[in-house]
Amino acid sequence: MGADPRRYGHGRTARGAAVLACAAVLAGCASMPDSGDVSPVKASKPGDSQVRVYPVPPRENAEPGEIVEGFLEAMTGDDPGFETARKYLTKQAARTWNPEERTTVLSAVPVPQQAETRRPGRGAQPAEDQSLVYPLSGQKVATVDNRHAYQPLDPVPYSESIRLVQQRGADGKSKEWRIDRLPQGLVISESDFQRNYRSVNKYYFAAGKSWVVADPVYIRKRQDPVTRMDALTQTVKALLEGPTNWLKPVVDSRFPTGTDLKKDVTSLSTDDQNTLKVPLNNKADGVGREQCRYMAAQILFTVGDLGSTRVQQVELQRSDGRELCVLGEDQKSDFMADRTTGIRENPYFVDSAGKLAQLQTGAKDVVEPRHVFGPFGDGAAKVEKVAVARDEQHAAAVSENGRSLRVASVVSDAELPEPLVTSKGPRPDDRLSAPSWDGRGDLWVADRDPADPKLLLLSGGSGEPRPVITPWLTDGVRIEGLRVSEDGVRIALLLKEDGRTTLQMGRVERQGTGDRQKVSVVDLQPVAPRMESVASVSWAGPSRLVVLGKPAGGVQQVRYIQTDGSTSAAVIPGLNQVKAVAAANDERASLVALADDAIVRLQGGTNWQPVVEKGTSPVYPG
Template sequence: MPDSGDVHPVKASQRGDSQVRVYAVQPRKGATPDEIVTGFLEAMTSDDSNFATARSYLAPETSKRWRPEASTTVLAAAPDPGVPILGGRDKPGMSYPLLGRQIAAVDAQRAYQPVTPSDYRRTIHLSQQGKDGEWRIDSLPPGLLLGASDFERNYVSVNKYYFASGRSVMVADPVYIRQRQDPVTRQDPVTQAVSALLEGPTNWLKPVVESRFPTGTALKGGTRSLTFDDRNVLKVPLNERASGVGRSQCTRMAAQILFTLKDLSSSRVEQVELQRRDGSQLCVLSSGQAKEYAPDHAVGSPDNQYFVDKEHRLALLESGAAESTEPRNVPGPFGDGSLPMGSVAVSRDERTAAAVSRNAASLYVSSIVNGSELKGEVVHSRGASAANRLSAPSWDGRGDLWVADRDPENPALMRVPDGEDTPQDVRIVPGLDGARIEALRVSADGVRIALLLTKDGRTTLKIGRVERQGPADDPVVTVTELRPAAPQMETVTAVSWAGPSRLVVVGKESGGVQQVRYIQTDGSTTPSALLPGLNQVRAVAASDDESKPLVAFSAEDGIVRLPAGANWQTLVKEGSSPVYPG
C-alpha cells in the first residue's frame, strides 16, 4: 500500500480517450435481434458520414425519420439492452428496453442541460423487413443515446461569445460540438464552432445578449473547413446577408469569432478576416484589438488576493508574491480595525471594498486606497442571528454591489447601484419556493448570478439570468429562469466564478466526501475537473483569469492557495473570507 501521494477518484467505466475512434460495422446477413440492437448502439458512437452505418440497422422509413442531430441523451454508462419482449398479433416483432441512468441532455442548439440522476427506460422495437425477413429497428427513442464516456470522447465544450445587451462586453455561451468532423454537416471543429456562433445564442441566454451578425448570416455555402495560414490568420467567408455591414459592426462580428475560437484551436488565433460571398474583404481584427470587449477590459485583470485576517481586518496579498511574503492590511477603516468584519468583497478596479460586519447585521462600503473615514451602513438586516442576516457581498462587472438578507421574516436579494446608491430589491422569477439564498456570486459580465439556495437542510447551486428593463440609469433588475448547475451534488458549501463560463464549487455527492471541482455554467463537468483534496473548506475564490491560483479557507489549514500543477499551500494559518476582486 502506498503511504504518500494524492488520492484520485477511480471510475468503473474509464473516460473515453479522445484519440480513440469507433468505426461502425454494418449488420451481417441474418443478424439476430440481439446483434441488431447491440450493433446499432455501438454505431451511434461513431463518426461515419450522416450516421450511415447506424441507419443500416433501421427500417427504411425509420431511417428517414431519425434525426440524430436533434438531441442527445447522456447516460452515466452505455445504455444496457434489457430482456427482449416478444410482440403479439397486434404488434409483431420484438421490443428491447433500454436501461440506464440519465445525467444530462443536449438539445438541437447544442446546449447541455444536466439533470438530477434518474433511471432511464425507453423501448426500441424490431420487426422483420423485406422478403429475406431481416431484423431491423422500426421504433426507437429520438436523437442519440450515449454513455458519458462516449459523449466525452466525441464532444468538446466550446464557448460561443455574444455581447451583453446594450454593452460592448462579451458573454460566454457554452455549447458542445463534435471533437472531430461532424457526421451530419461534415464540418471540422473550427467550422462547427463558427457555425454555432452564427446560429445565435442559446434560448436561456438569448434575452440578455446580442449578436452583431445580421439575422440570417451563415458561412458561405459548402464551407466545411476553416483553416489558419502560416501567420495564424483565419479567413471566414460569409453569405450575402453580411455583405453590407459597416466597418464598426464588422469588427464586432470578428471579435465574436476571435473570442469563440481562442480556446478551441491548438493553433493560436492571431487575426480574423471576414470575407463577403465573392471573396472580397469585409474587415480584419487582431486578437489584441479584440481585448477591449473582454468583461474586465475597463479595469485590467484584477488578480490580487484578499482575505479577512485574524484581527478581522482586510488584508491584501499581491499577485505573484512569494510564499514567504507577509500580507499587508489595506488603507482605511477596513484595514485599521475600525470595523471588525465577517465577510468582504473587493470591487473589480480594486479601489473600493464592501464589508459585512462580524455580526452580519450591517453592510458598509469604503475606499481601500486612502484613509477615508467609515461612512454609514448601506444595508441593515434585522435577522435574529448572524446566520439569518446578510450574506457575503459580490460586485458585478458594472460596478454594482449585490447582497442577500437571509432574515426568514424579511428575505431579500438587493443590488446597490455603483456601491453607494439606495439599495434596490431584485425580484426572482419564478420565486424560490421556500428556499433561502445562502450565498451569491455575480459574473464579471453582469448577466448571470450563481446562488446557493438552502431548503429542507440541503444547499444547492443554481444559475440565474440577470435581466434589466427600463431606463439605463434606473433599471428594474430581475433574476429569472434559475437552473441547476450541480444536480449531482447532494449539498454545495461554496462557489466562485472561475472564468467566463466556469465555476469552482465545494460540495459533496450523495454518500461521498467533500470535494473541490470545476463545473461549467451549463452544469457539465469532467473527471479531470476534480481538484486535489482539502479538508473542511468553508470558502473558495478564483480569478476570472484562469491561470491564477485558487484561494480557499479551510477550517483546518487556514487560508490556502492552489498554484497550477501543485498542491494546496498554506498562506496564513488564521484568517477567513478569501476573495479575488469581484
C-alpha cells in the same frame, strides 16, 4: 466514472463497432491500418480519448438482439451521416431518424431488456407479421439539445424502447430484422459522450452593451458526422446559429439574421500569419465597419477558447471573397466588461483582527500581507465578509454580526461611512450574505431576514438598495451565498431548502433604465445536481466555477464545474477541512482557500501552500 459493465447478456457474437486506438498524442488517427485484423471491442472504453469508433454494419441474417446491440454501438461512431447506424433501420426509419435533434446521456451504456413479441393488428402490411419490442433502461444524467446546450440532471430512470420488424433482404426473398421505431436523437453513455464531444464557449454581447458573455456548448471533437465539419468550423457555425435558449433573452449577436458560412464550407484554418479567414454568405455583405468589428470580436473570442488553434486575428469575408474587416487579438480588451489588462494574481482576505488585507501570491516566496487603506484596513470597522470591486478602488464589507453593509475606498484613508444596508434578522445567519460586484460596477447582497428575505442591488455600489425580483425566493428557500459574473448577466446562487444547499445559475434580466429599471433573476438552472451539498462557489473564468461541495455518497472536495453543469477536466489536489474557495476570472491566477482557519493557495496545480496562519473570507475582486 467507473468502467462500463459488459453491455448485454444475450450471447452476443463479437460485432458492433471496430475501435482503433491511436498512440499519437492529440493528433488522433490519420487512417485505418491496411494490414492485420480489426479487433472488435466495446465502443465505450473509458479514459481512452484517442479511440476512434468505426461501426460495423449488420451481418446477413443477424439475430434481433444483434441488430439492437449493433445499432446502439453504431450511435457512438464517427462515420459520416451515421450511415452505418442507418443500415440497422428500415428505410422509413432511416429517413425520419434525426440524430441531431438531441443527445441523451446515460450514466452507462443503455441496456436492452428481453424482447416482447407483438402480433400485428388489423390493417398491417403482410411483411409485418410480427414485431419485437426491446425496452431500454438506464440512468439519465444529462441531455444536449439541438442548439448544443448541455443540461445536467440529478440521475433519473431512463425508459424507452426499440421496435424491430422483418423486411425483405437484398435478394428480395429472405427476411431481415430491422428497427422501425426508436427514440429520436442519440442515446449514449457518459464515457462515450466524453470521448466524442468537447465543451467550447461561444461569445455574444450583453444586451445593449459592448462586452462579451460566454455561452458554453458541446461540439464533436473530431469531424461532425452530419455536417462533416471539423471542430473549428463546427464552433464558428454554432456561434452563427445564435445563443442557447437559456442565455438568449439577455444577449445580442451582432451578425445579421440569416448569416451563415458560405455554402459548402466545411473546414476553416489559419494561415501562416495565424489569421483565420471566415467566408460568410450574402446576409453579411452590407454590414458597416463598426458592426463588422463586433462580429469579428465574437469569432475571435470564440475560437480563442479552442486551445488547439492559435488565432491572432480574424478576417471576415463577403460572399464574393472580398474583405469585410479584420480584428486582432490586441483589440480584445475593447470588448470586455473589465478592460483592465494584465493578470490579477493578488487576492484579499480578512485577518484575525477583522482587517482587510491583500495577499502577495504572485511572488515565489510567501510575502507578508498588506492591509488596505481606509476604514476596512485600519480597524475602524471589524470586517466579517467582504467583496472587492473589480477596479480594486473600493470594497463592500459586512460587519456588526452580519447587520450592516458599507462601501469604502481601499486605496485612500477615509472616515467610516454610514451603512447602505441594514438587516433586522434575529440571528447573524439570518442577516446579510457576503456581497458581490459585477462588471457594471453594481453591488449585490442578500438579506436573509426570515421576516423579509430579499436580494438587493446597489447601482454603482452606492445609493438606495433596490429589491431584485426573485420569484423563486419562496418560504423555506434561503440564500446562503451569491457570486455575480463579470458580465453581469449570470449569478451563481447557493440556495438552502429542506436542509440541502444546492448550486443554481440564475439569469439576470433588466427592463428599463435609470431609477425605473427593474432587475430580475429568473430561470434558475441546477449546476451541480449530483452534489449532495455545496458550501462555497467562485467564478473561475468566463464559464467556469470553482466549487466546494460533497458529492452524493462521497467526501467534500474542491472541483471545477462549467456553468452549464458539465464537469471540467481540470483536476484540483485534495485539501482537508476546507470552508471556502476563491478564484479569479483570469484562469492563470492561483486558487485560494480557507482551510482549518488558515489561508492557502494552489499555484501551478501542484500542491496547496499555506500563506496565512489565521484568516477568513479569501476573495478575488468581484
